[in-house]
Amino acid sequence: VQLVALAGGTGAAKLLRGLSRLVAPRDLTIVVNTGDDTELWGLHISPDLDTVCYTLAGVIDATRGWGLADETFQALGQMARFGEPSWFSLGDRDLATHLHRTRLLREGRTLSDATAAIGAALGVKSRILPMSDQPVRTRVLGPDGWLDFQEYFVREKAQVEVRDVAYDGSSAANAAPGVLEAIAGARAVIVCPSNPVTSIGPILAVPGIVDSLTRSAATIIAVSPIVSGNAVSGPAGRLMASRRLPVSAAGVGRLYAPWLDVLILDERDRQEIPEVLQLGVSPVTAQTIMATREDEIALARRVLEVLA
Ligand code: GDP
Numbered sequence: 350v351q352l353v354a355l356a357g358g359t360g361a362a363k364l365l366r367g368l369s370r371l372v373a374p375r376d377l378t379i380v381v382n383t384g385d386d387t388e389l390w391g392l393h394i395s396p397d398l399d400t401v402c403y404t405l406a407g408v409i410d411a412t413r414g415w416g417l418a419d420e421t422f423q424a425l426g427q428m429a430r431f432g433e434p435s436w437f438s439l440g441d442r443d444l445a446t447h448l449h450r451t452r453l454l455r456e457g458r459t460l461s462d463a464t465a466a467i468g469a470a471l472g473v474k475s476r477i478l479p480m481s482d483q484p485v486r487t488r489v490l491g492p493d494g495w496l497d498f499q500e501y502f503v504r505e506k507a508q509v510e511v512r513d514v515a516y517d518g519s520s521a522a523n524a525a526p527g528v529l530e531a532i533a534g535a536r537a538v539i540v541c542p543s544n545p546v547t548s549i550g551p552i553l554a555v556p557g558i559v560d561s562l563t564r565s566a567a568t569i570i571a572v573s574p575i576v577s578g579n580a581v582s583g584p585a586g587r588l589m590a591s592r593r594l595p596v597s598a599a600g601v602g603r604l605y606a607p608w609l610d611v612l613i614l615d616e617r618d619r620q621e622i623p624e625v626l627q628l629g630v631s632p633v634t635a636q637t638i639m640a641t642r643e644d645e646i647a648l649a650r651r652v653l654e655v656l657a
């Protein structure tokens with residue numbers, strides 16, 4: 350293994366698609382957040398694993414950034430008629446992934462096994478690992494009590510005030526097979542532009558992962574998901590503020606500083622360079638907004654240049 354990526358969903362998937370054009374897919378191991386996994390209609394849903402897998406397989410819906418292309422939602426409507434929850438949009442073809450994964454888990458296979466099986470069937474050549482085979486569930490404390498992550502993110506559209514965030518089950522979880530070994534043996538670890546609180550945070554909460562990052566000889570490089578003092582998408586900014594972190598690239602750097610070597614921040618945030626240097630982290634600027642495939646490849650190339 351040469352490159353290991355720590356990944357959430359959409360932002361990570363774009364950078365990984367760029368990287369996979371520049372490095373041999375087999376040289377890339379991707380450790381994915383499972384803190385926002387959930388159970389719906391009796392099925393095990395792993396949103397970030399599926400976003401990464403579908404993107405690398407070239408079957409993601411490009412406009413939504415999640416789910417499969419050419420999707421229909423017939424089952425969703427029918428489930429609503431049965432009074433089943435319908436705020437989480439599961440597409441008809443996407444359902445097959447969840448049925449397959451859930452059957453494998455019911456037969457006693459691990460989430461790692463199921464993830465490998467789904468990746469192989471869709472033709473993904475990079476290794477995709479869940480952060481853990483045990484359940485870790487991100488929960489958010491809103492004004493009316495604790496919410497599961499998907500209740501907060503999808504049902505409430507991330508509009509409730511967040512007072513606390515917890516990673517339930519993390520202390521009893523182990524890193525999935527291969528995760529710690531991959532980090533220990535990597536030439537570089539890339540922390541993707543993902544939500545620091547609810548995508549990278551749960552990965553870091555799995556015992557042993559921070560320790561392996563700290564000890565690894567790998568160059569550890571993060572791409573900031575915060576540009577010009579705001580998340581590029583999603584609630585990362587508000588969640589960082591709720592944790593009393595500055596909503597800036599340097600705030601991301603501060604969170605990762607104990608084990609981070611290099612922070613890639615957007616060119617328009619170059620005034621934060623002195624603050625990043627003070628953290629003992631090397632700042633590198635780049636055009637970090639990935640609006641097109643060319644942007645994804647250019648940012649991935651910048652990451653690889655830093656490692657060269
Ligand atoms: P969520 O949407 O907040 O749950 O988080 P995810 O970890 O799934 O991915 C979204 C994160 O990626 C957000 O924090 C965004 O700010 C970040 N992001 C999305 N697209 C881009 C991009 O093109 N460039 C950068 N630098 N960050 C991005």
